Amino acid sequence: MGLxxxxxxxxxxxxxxxxxxxxxxxxxxxxxxALMARGAKKPKGPFSGVVEAGNxxxxxxxxxxxxxxxxxxxxxxxxxxxxxxxxxxxxxLLFQVLERITALVHEHxxxxxLFLLLPTTTSAPITSGKLxxxxxxxxxxxxxxxLLDGHHNQNDLLI
Numbered sequence: 001m002g003l004x005x006x007x008x009x010x011x012x013x014x015x016x017x018x019x020x021x022x023x024x025x026x027x028x029x030x031x032x033x034a035l036m037a038r039g040a041k042k043p044k045g046p047f048s049g050v051v052e053a054g055n056x057x058x059x060x061x062x063x064x065x066x067x068x069x070x071x072x073x074x075x076x077x078x079x080x081x082x083x084x085x086x087x088x089x090x091x092x093l094l095f096q097v098l099e100r101i102t103a104l105v106h107e108h109x110x111x112x113x114l115f116l117l118l119p120t121t122t123s124a125p126i127t128s129g130k131l132x133x134x135x136x137x138x139x140x141x142x143x144x145x146x147l148l149d150g151h152h153n154q155n156d157l158l159i
Contacts, residue, residue, distance in 0.1 A: 002062075005059065005061075006030060006058075006059055007056065007057070008027045008056070009025060009027075009118050010025055010054060010055050011032065011053065012102055013040075013051060015041065019040070019045065020040055021040040021041060022035070025059070026105065028115040031111065032106070032108065033108055035069065035071070037075070038072070050076075053095065054094050079119065
């Protein structure tokens with residue numbers, strides 16, 4: 001078992017038992033994987049309020065290749081998305097993006113381009129009238145897995 005550190009974006013959280021959460025994160029080095037955050041639901045727990053969907057964290061975790069859920073040891077908040085809660089449409093858009101990434105990215109699939117694009121989505125979506133655009137969706141994936149730069153068209157509704 002090796003102790004690893006990484007910068008991670010929380011894609012989703014699931015309550016587990018009385019006081020824990022299972023979080024799915026995306027990292028540049030390990031791709032998408034699940035972590036057990038013990039005590040995350042306790043008000044005075046070590047991860048309380050930190051391991052929320054959309055947040056960017058510096059994490060420390062115990063990694064075992066034969067486990068599907070790794071053990072979260074530390075989490076420091078780098079960027080919080082709580083300020084996006086003021087606008088319901090923006091908040092909804094953020095969760096749609098996170099759910100799509102969760103569904104499309106395979107376990108341990110390393111995708112550096114996606115990881116680097118995601119913080120632009122979690123900081124501030126671009127609004128134009130009643131249409132919402134995200135720089136993240138202006139990219140297309142080649143069959144070999146690499147990303148192509150797309151062209152942003154004002155007439156395209158991206159969600």
